[in-house]
Amino acid sequence: MPLDNWLEQLRRGSLDLAILLSVSTGPRYGLAIIQHLEAFTDLVVTEGTIYPILGRLTREGLLEAKWVEGEAPHARKYYRLTHLGTKRLADMKAEWRAFSEKIGRLIHDSE
Amino acid sequence: MTLSDTGESRVNGYLFVLERSLGTFLPKDVRADAVREIESHLRDRIAAATPTPDERRALEKILDELGPPLRVAQAYSAERTIDEAVTTGRMVPMLRAIWHIALTTIGGFFTALGLFIGYTVGAAFLIVAALKPIFPNNVGFWFVNGIPTSIGVQFPVPPGTEMRGGYWVIPVALVCGLGILVGTHRGARRLLARWRTRREVAL
Numbered sequence: 001m002p003l004d005n006w007l008e009q010l011r012r013g014s015l016d017l018a019i020l021l022s023v024s025t026g027p028r029y030g031l032a033i034i035q036h037l038e039a040f041t042d043l044v045v046t047e048g049t050i051y052p053i054l055g056r057l058t059r060e061g062l063l064e065a066k067w068v069e070g071e072a073p074h075a076r077k078y079y080r081l082t083h084l085g086t087k088r089l090a091d092m093k094a095e096w097r098a099f100s101e102k103i104g105r106l107i108h109d110s111e
Numbered sequence: 112m113t114l115s116d117t118g119e120s121r122v123n124g125y126l127f128v129l130e131r132s133l134g135t136f137l138p139k140d141v142r143a144d145a146v147r148e149i150e151s152h153l154r155d156r157i158a159a160a161t162p163t164p165d166e167r168r169a170l171e172k173i174l175d176e177l178g179p180p181l182r183v184a185q186a187y188s189a190e191r192t193i194d195e196a197v198t199t200g201r202m203v204p205m206l207r208a209i210w211h212i213a214l215t216t217i218g219g220f221f222t223a224l225g226l227f228i229g230y231t232v233g234a235a236f237l238i239v240a241a242l243k244p245i246f247p248n249n250v251g252f253w254f255v256n257g258i259p260t261s262i263g264v265q266f267p268v269p270p271g272t273e274m275r276g277g278y279w280v281i282p283v284a285l286v287c288g289l290g291i292l293v294g295t296h297r298g299a300r301r302l303l304a305r306w307r308t309r310r311e312v313a314l
Binding site for chain 2: 029030031046047048049051052053055056059067072073074075076077
């Protein structure tokens with residue numbers, strides 16, 4: 001598998017976790033989530049494709065969405081973690097840490 | 112940056128294409144919400160952009176970063192339709208999802224074609240079972256010169272063709288039809304679940 005494909009799969013696989021982490025400190029609207037991700041990662045390639053993922057996470061009950069009027073000339077849709085989302089995020093973080101630690105050990109062993 | 116009328120037209124054109132593209136897959140209220148959210152994103156980006164004499168270039172950069180409307184619509188469709196189909200297994204979301212994968216990749220097209228044939232053959236058997244009591248002489252196994260050629264319904268019966276099969280055709284067609292439909296539907300759901308995992312759509 002070419003490196004680009006592997007990186008693409010890695011990026012897609014970690015996007016859900018990255019989005020949940022972005023809203024873990026408080027509600028954010030779509031563009032603020034994108035800007036947060038862009039500040040820390042290079043996970044966002046096409047901005048518009050983040051919104052369908054936000055929609056899915058909302059349908060799955062991990063996020064709660066609410067339109068907020070009045071803070072800008074146009075309404076903004078804010079996302080916040082639900083109780084289920086908070087629990088899922090904790091599980092995902094634990095899994096991610098355990099996984100990266102294992103791979104790290106493998107890399108260390110091979111060097 | 113404040114947009115000129117030309118810039119506003121460009122934004123409205125983008126949103127129009129997006130809405131039309133989403134219309135194939137999403138219910139009206141979901142579509143309207145999605146377009147509203149993308150417009151909100153655009154308005155934020157435009158408001159934050161530094162004013163420039165070359166408005167067109169600045170606006171195209173914002174739209175490029177957001178992604179072509181068809182690509183954004185495709186991502187919405189992939190997330191929404193396939194999720195709904197796999198979760199509920201209901202016929203309409205399933206057909207929407209199959210239609211989506213047929214339009215997404217060549218592999219998806221042939222997968223969808225196979226599923227379409229499965230559903231069609233299953234439905235055909237059920238139609239045979241339903242029509243047999245109404246048209247007993249036109250529904251059954253068809254032979255030409257003693258050689259079986261087809262199963263189904265013939266109106267009118269072609270010369271030289273002989274129909275065989277009594278009312279036992281009904282339970283046989285029912286079992287075959289339901290078996291094929293259930294098998295195809297389960298297979299479709301499993302394939303869509305795999306498709307969802309792979310997230311074929313380019314994000």
